[in-house]
Amino acid sequence: MFHRLLTLTVTAALTAALALASTALLRPAQAAAPQATITTVELLDTPVTRLKLVPGVWTQLDLKVLNTGDVELPSVTVTGSGKKLKVQPGATETSSDPGDTRSASVRVKLGKAKRTTLTLTAVAGGVATERVIQVKRAKTPPRPKAGAYESPDGRIHLTITRNGRITGFRAQAYTTCGGYPSLPTHSWSYYDFPTTKVPRNGIVTAVERGSNYTVRLQLKAAGKKVTQGRFNYNGPNRCWAVSNFTAKRT
Numbered sequence: 001m002f003h004r005l006l007t008l009t010v011t012a013a014l015t016a017a018l019a020l021a022s023t024a025l026l027r028p029a030q031a032a033a034p035q036a037t038i039t040t041v042e043l044l045d046t047p048v049t050r051l052k053l054v055p056g057v058w059t060q061l062d063l064k065v066l067n068t069g070d071v072e073l074p075s076v077t078v079t080g081s082g083k084k085l086k087v088q089p090g091a092t093e094t095s096s097d098p099g100d101t102r103s104a105s106v107r108v109k110l111g112k113a114k115r116t117t118l119t120l121t122a123v124a125g126g127v128a129t130e131r132v133i134q135v136k137r138a139k140t141p142p143r144p145k146a147g148a149y150e151s152p153d154g155r156i157h158l159t160i161t162r163n164g165r166i167t168g169f170r171a172q173a174y175t176t177c178g179g180y181p182s183l184p185t186h187s188w189s190y191y192d193f194p195t196t197k198v199p200r201n202g203i204v205t206a207v208e209r210g211s212n213y214t215v216r217l218q219l220k221a222a223g224k225k226v227t228q229g230r231f232n233y234n235g236p237n238r239c240w241a242v243s244n245f246t247a248k249r250t
Helices: 002-026
Strands: 036-043 050-053 059-067 077-081 085-088 101-110 115-124 127-137 147-150 156-160 165-177 185-193 203-209 214-222 225-235 239-249
Touching: 036 115, 036 127, 050 059, 050 101, 059 115, 059 203, 077 085, 077 101, 085 115, 101 115, 101 127, 156 225, 156 239, 165 214, 165 225, 185 214, 185 225
Parallel strands: 050 127
Antiparallel strands: 036 059, 059 101, 077 115, 085 101, 115 127, 147 156, 147 239, 156 165, 165 185, 165 239, 203 214, 214 225, 225 239
């Protein structure tokens, strides 16, 4: 009798386990959810946790967006909102695998407010995450003085006109081309940049894209000084160059 009861108990337990296993096999696997996080907010290549903005002027913010999910993300859209703020959205240009970081840019303009809060939202596959930045009104900096400017090492030259435009930009930058499987080559090359307006906040973030190259210029101009300057070139044959600089009126 005891042996029979034990056999029935074991049989019932095995039947229940098989039923649970069958149910698990029949249940569809849950799809991995996309996820993106804004890890860094930068102004002129400097990470910021608080922003000082001159009212009425568009200011570009560069963002680092990390794929924190388990699936590839084709693109991530970044939007923004806030009281007395206008935000032009942006998006990452290329897809990213889990753990990869991509760049995106948004433009922000402050209205008539002394303080406010900017909420940046990264949207990936319908899933949104937020990053909050405190914003404070900044005074308009002195207009840049008209004249010729030169970097301390003499490799950057530019002119600022009386109507606040940068002309005659010329950079000598260390350039790298090629790479694996062959060795890269290096040379000093000369670059220019088209005429660019200096906004009231003194912050320039400009891009020129050709058929096979991209050049970027960013800087801050006030009074007789140019600070936080950075010139980037990316072109054919995997050539690239980066030059960080400051400059003074000569």
